[in-house]
Amino acid sequence: MIKLGEWIKACNTDQVSSGKLFGFDHNEKRVLLSNLNGKIYATDLICTHAEADLSTGFLTEEGIRCPLHLSVFNLETGEPTSPPAEKPLKTYNVKIQENEIYVEV
Numbered sequence: 001m002i003k004l005g006e007w008i009k010a011c012n013t014d015q016v017s018s019g020k021l022f023g024f025d026h027n028e029k030r031v032l033l034s035n036l037n038g039k040i041y042a043t044d045l046i047c048t049h050a051e052a053d054l055s056t057g058f059l060t061e062e063g064i065r066c067p068l069h070l071s072v073f074n075l076e077t078g079e080p081t082s083p084p085a086e087k088p089l090k091t092y093n094v095k096i097q098e099n100e101i102y103v104e105v
């Protein structure tokens with residue numbers, strides 16, 4: 001059976017202005033919103049390598065850089081583009097309605 005995602009309201013667009021990161025929890029999910037050049041991406045919040053919180057990482061043109069061992073994850077695909085992380089982050093659909101950001105978890 002296919003499980004359909006649920007759209008949840010994460011925050012408003014002012015909280016994730018360009019270049020900013022915003023992490024939040026929803027039940028057992030931990031999600032990171034990143035605003036790279038005006039576009040909002042949603043991925044897992046926790047690094048797949050050793051569980052660092054990526055909201056304390058660094059946003060670069062290549063994606064989100066982990067604060068602990070500096071792997072970079074592509075925000076479109078969630079794939080790590082530099083070691084030591086090997087597993088991708090999950091990515092989530094995002095929509096914006098009336099200045100509110102919604103994520104399909």
Ligand code: FES
Nearest residue numbers: 047049050066069
């Ligand atoms: S915890 Fe993120 S690269 Fe090691």
